[in-house]
Amino acid sequence: MCKKGLSITRIISLKRFISLFLCVILILSIVGCQSSGEKASEGEKSVTSSAEKDNKSNDSSTEKTIVKLTMLTSAATNQPAKDQDIILKELKKQLMEYNIDLDVNTLTDYSNQLNVRIAGGNIPDIFSAGKIEYVEFAKQGILLQLDPYMNNLPSVLKNYSEDIINQAKVDGKMYGISKRPYVNYDLLFVRKDWLDKLGLEVPKTLDEFYNVAVAFRENDPDGNGQKDTYGFSTGGQGIRGFSPIFGAYGTTTPTNIYVVDNTLKYSTTEPMFKEALAYIKKFIDSGAVDPEFLVNTTEVGRQKMFMGQVGMAYFQWSEMTKPPFGDQLKEADPNAEWIYIEPLEGPGGKYLTSTSKAVGSFLCFSSALEKDRQKLEAALKFADLITEGPIHNLLCYGIENKHHKVENGKIVALPEIGEVSYSWVYQLTGRNEMEYLIAKYPICENEIIYAATAPMIETLNGYIINPEGFNYGDLSKYESDEVIKFIYGQKDFSEYDKFIETCYSAYNLSLYLEEAEKQLKQFGILK
Amino acid sequence: MVRKTSDIIFDFIVYFSLIFSCICILFPLLYVVSVSLTPYAEVIKNGGFMVIPRKITFESYILFFKESRLPRAYMVTIFITVIGTFLNLLFTTTLAYPLSRKNLPGKNKILFMIFFTMLFSGGTIPTYLVVKFIGLLNSVWAMIIPGLVNTYNLLIMKNFFANIDESLFEAARIDGAGETRVLVQIVLPLSKAILSTIGLYYGVAHWNQYYSAIMYIDDSDIQPLQIVLRQFLAGSENDITKYNPDIEVAPESLKMTAVILTALPVLIVYPFLQKYFTQGVMLGSIKG
Structure with a gap:
């Protein structure tokens, strides 16, 4: 009896304990949320009050308080520690003259890390975002709407073309500053010494290209008596490695939109595209293409070129002739002579590859800046400073007279510029690409100019904000998977129509094309 | 024969x-x-x-040690491994021991609450929010405190403690020992095997700490070794920077050096703990 009573009181006390415990947790969590919210608003108040104070003190004296800003961007492979980061130190020093105290953090797995921070409400004042994230953030109202403040950005207005500025518009409103886009770096390289050895001419047409590749495979161009060479390869490009062939057929790699004579074209559904695939299949069947063509990483592809395993390659000059690779090539084989060649001529014209002038990433501001006038102005000032002028030059070419010097108003890189090669991580608004590249890599000047100016098909996918119910990544993956099946003979071309049909039915291609047409008209690309 | x-x-x-x-x-x-x-x-x-x-x-090794981020990353990782493992063991034992006693009131309910976290977790963003509100963001403690007690390790340890003969406790109690004294002077000396096993689990996990650093650490000065390693090996491969001609990919030799330098300490420690390791797991599972 007594025992039972004891256990009952024990149960009751346990139940009480648990319910009390749960209540405490509940209250704590609520209080926790509230207090943090209060804190934030208190913080704002204190900032505004300090701003008011500043205004008052501004009236009496010219003294200004220092504005703290936080910034997030992606890290470079060779990013140094903060206290050894010459560029960051100098940047902070120079920004101090504008009373801006910038706290920069660089992240490794940038887009994922940024997403978590934003979802967690931990939004940096200034950050960079890729196109897809940018549009998402803009729609969620996380980003500062820039339209009223465009006049605070004179360097941007001066250096940017209207097209590039306008690409930052989401639903007609500006939420960020476009990072000036890159240009094309891909070239078609051929080994001149092998051509000479086999008595061949530089290939000009698709047929000649085919013959040269087969000759490089069959006729032992390296003279070691073994059939160990391939005609054509690439690195890190996958199916894009075949771009010069698609270009000769007047089209591009799969899943691309381009405009010919004011009509919208979609590469995969073009008749010429199918013909290009037939050519590529024939080319692969000849055995002249590196069997690992699609899976070569940039390093592996380059290694194959340097080791004399391939005679022609679709490669970026920045991965091939830019230091230190140029010297490595000479060291590996002093006789090797690589030249870049003109686009191949084919039934569809003569295009080296496809390129895009679309902006891939944007400089964004947190919408919270709007509540703090002083911070907002500082952030805009920062964006303007990194777009043109001494600070822009610092982020591009390092410190004057240490990493670069100015001769007759032109910037000349000094050998020490190599130690700040990571400085691009801070170029959130980009740079004047051609001027920059030629100043920085004068040894590659010819390649830089040719790769950027060769005849190319301009793809327009980057302009388009994908409609709801359409997943570009899925379609792109499906198409390249199928295309690979066709060119490697795992699927017969009789099934090609079925493949196109699936693109429309299962992946909603028509929705995308309609939307693309509408949006390109808004940009004035289609009339 | x-x-x-x-x-x-x-x-x-x-x-x-x-x-x-x-x-x-x-x-x-x-x-x-x-x-x-x-x-x-x-x-x-x-x-x-x-x-x-x-x-x-040895060029790439020399380059590596000149590389400014590495020594610091080593310090961070050593800190979270040593301090983190110590705290892990401290909290895991002090939780496992009472739970292993049969006379603990509400034992099953507490156990269920702990076990529940093995089945359901709060998810990435809520966890991030918790860490944020506690004020751990951008601090080395964010890599230690959120995973202070690992449920799986706790259950192993609890089962090990439960298998220690009850009469030992009775004898100790007759001699006038309190719970703390029983734990420190009776239980722990008998549990060296399980302590080193669990310690190794925790230690290796801390050494390989990547996820919490990716989540909670912005400041490059307190990033652990694995983050720096990843940066070397993979660069920042995202669409923002894919076609940038400025990107310098570390040469293969440097990548391999990075792999060796990060794997080596674990490789060295392992053989010394291995005898406890096998012993510990066996004792935990078979006895009882």
């Missing part, structure tokens, strides 16, 4: 498969070592693949 043919065949198969799997494990390691020691031009001349280096250079 005469050995039967079948025994010999059996031994042969066993030895063969063991030696074969040994080679499978050692060969990539050897490759990593030799690439890290060979100049790039030499690699190319040898067809891009070599096992025994002919020319040796």
Whole structure:
């Protein structure tokens, strides 16, 4: 009896304990949320009050308080520690003259890390975002709407073309500053010494290209008596490695939109595209293409070129002739002579590859800046400073007279510029690409100019904000998977129509094309 | 004793498969070592693949130690491994011990609450929010405190403690020992095996700490080794920077050096803890 009573009181006390415990947790969590919210608003108040104070003190004296800003961007492979980061130190020093105290953090797995921070409400004042994230953030109202403040950005207005500025518009409103886009770096390289050895001419047409590749495979161009060479390869490009062939057929790699004579074209559904695939299949069947063509990483592809395993390659000059690779090539084989060649001529014209002038990433501001006038102005000032002028030059070419010097108003890189090669991580608004590249890599000047100016098909996918119910990544993956099946003979071309049909039915291609047409008209690309 | 043919065949198969799997494990390691020691031009001349280096250079190792982020990353990782493992063990034992006692009121309910976290977790963003509100963001403690007690390790330890003979506790209590004294002077000395096993689990997890650093650490000055390693190996491969001609990918030898330097400490510690390791797991599972 007594025992039972004891256990009952024990149960009751346990139940009480648990319910009390749960209540405490509940209250704590609520209080926790509230207090943090209060804190934030208190913080704002204190900032505004300090701003008011500043205004008052501004009236009496010219003294200004220092504005703290936080910034997030992606890290470079060779990013140094903060206290050894010459560029960051100098940047902070120079920004101090504008009373801006910038706290920069660089992240490794940038887009994922940024997403978590934003979802967690931990939004940096200034950050960079890729196109897809940018549009998402803009729609969620996380980003500062820039339209009223465009006049605070004179360097941007001066250096940017209207097209590039306008690409930052989401639903007609500006939420960020476009990072000036890159240009094309891909070239078609051929080994001149092998051509000479086999008595061949530089290939000009698709047929000649085919013959040269087969000759490089069959006729032992390296003279070691073994059939160990391939005609054509690439690195890190996958199916894009075949771009010069698609270009000769007047089209591009799969899943691309381009405009010919004011009509919208979609590469995969073009008749010429199918013909290009037939050519590529024939080319692969000849055995002249590196069997690992699609899976070569940039390093592996380059290694194959340097080791004399391939005679022609679709490669970026920045991965091939830019230091230190140029010297490595000479060291590996002093006789090797690589030249870049003109686009191949084919039934569809003569295009080296496809390129895009679309902006891939944007400089964004947190919408919270709007509540703090002083911070907002500082952030805009920062964006303007990194777009043109001494600070822009610092982020591009390092410190004057240490990493670069100015001769007759032109910037000349000094050998020490190599130690700040990571400085691009801070170029959130980009740079004047051609001027920059030629100043920085004068040894590659010819390649830089040719790769950027060769005849190319301009793809327009980057302009388009994908409609709801359409997943570009899925379609792109499906198409390249199928295309690979066709060119490697795992699927017969009789099934090609079925493949196109699936693109429309299962992946909603028509929705995308309609939307693309509408949006390109808004940009004035289609009339 | 005469050995039967079948025994010999059996031994042969066993030895063969063991030696074969040994080679499978050692060969990539050897490759990593030799690439890290060979100049790039030499690699190319040898067809891009070599096992025994002919020319040796320590250039990439020297480069690595000049690399400003590495020493700091080492310090961070050593800190979270040493302090983190100590705290892990402290909190895991002090939770496991009471739970292993049969007379603890509400034991099953507490156990259920703990076990529940094995089945359901709060998810990435809520966890991030918790860490944020506690004020751990951008602090080394964010890599230690959120995973202070691992449920799985806790259950192993609890079961081990539960298997210690009850009479030992009774004897201690008769001698006037309180719970703390029982834990420190009776239970812990008997549990060296499980402590080193669990300690190793925790230690290796801390050494390989990546996820919490990715989540909670912005400041590059307190990023642990694995983050720096990833940056070397993969660069920042995202669409923002994909076609940037400024990107410099670390040469293969430097990548391999990074792999060696990060794997080496664990490789060295492992054999010394291994005897406890096997012993510990066996004791935990079989006895009782």
